């Protein structure tokens with residue numbers, strides 16, 4: 001196995017496109033190294049992106065924030081501006097693993113690992129985040145929800161990788177939240193996760209909303225009916241009940257030892273309702 005640590009995007013995409021054999025991107029390694037140690041992944045090459053310019057940076061851009069693909073969960077949590085603008089995304093990233101994992105794990109690794117239960121992905125999707133994909137012809141931007149295509153699979157070509165994610169600007173009267181249900185108090189895989197972002201106008205009426213569920217389908221589910229249930233309302237009990245019903249109706253979970261279909265379906269609505277209340281209060285309701 002060969003280890004590569006290129007310094008530029010161009011060198012990285014060239015290496016990925018070469019005929020050196022199977023090549024895996026290494027960001028924090030908190031998924032990849034575990035898979036390698038347990039024999040589930042045996043790449044011929046490892047491409048460490050951490051030395052590429054900009055990969056460790058959190059940068060203000062057009063009123064939003066660009067996160068390099070190697071920014072860790074801990075670095076996100078320590079960034080005052082990012083935390084003020086996107087508290088739900090930061091809290092979702094902060095739920096990943098333990099203090100040790102936080103020092104390494106990235107939201108881009110979480111996205112590209114393509115686990116249906118990944119914690120930061122529903123929050124990124126609710127935020128309408130985009131992923132900047134680097135490839136042989138330069139870069140292109142796509143919605144984050146278009147990166148994972150199913151469990152363990154992404155839409156990236158062999159010679160592409162995610163260079164950064166972008167969290168767009170939104171009005172000050174906006175808020176977001178992420179909640180998950182796990183059987184333990186920490187260090188567990190989401191049984192259901194819900195990311196929600198909304199914007200209120202001057203009199204507290206919801207003018208924009210986006211709701212994303214994790215762990216209840218092969219990839220994140222964007223629940224448009226749930227967003228519609230909030231829009232034009234003051235996020236009151238009737239709207240919250242309609243939101244919860246839409247989320248439960250949209251969930252398509254599997255049953256396993258951590259939760260039945262019925263439980264996950266019900267909890268999808270419960271978490272969405274609670275997340276909406278938090279997001280609305282962050283928006284100034």
Ligand SMILES: Cc1cc2nc3c(=O)[nH]c(=O)nc-3n(C[C@H](O)[C@H](O)[C@H](O)COP(=O)(O)OP(=O)(O)OC[C@H]3O[C@@H](n4cnc5c(N)ncnc54)[C@H](O)[C@@H]3O)c2cc1C
Pocket residue numbers: 024025026027028029030031032033034049069095096097098101104105106107108109110111112113117118119120156160161162163187188189190
């Ligand atoms: C003890 C422990 C607890 C955990 N707890 C949680 C949890 O609570 N919630 C949760 O969601 N996850 C959890 N995880 C899983 C893991 O920590 C997260 O998925 C993490 O965000 C992965 O980020 P990473 O940078 O370490 O990814 P890596 O391991 O470096 O990469 C993950 C995958 O994505 C690919 N990849 C990485 N970066 C890129 C890129 N820029 N472009 C293209 N492909 C890329 C890699 O090749 C690999 O296949 C846990 C893991 C451990 C070991």
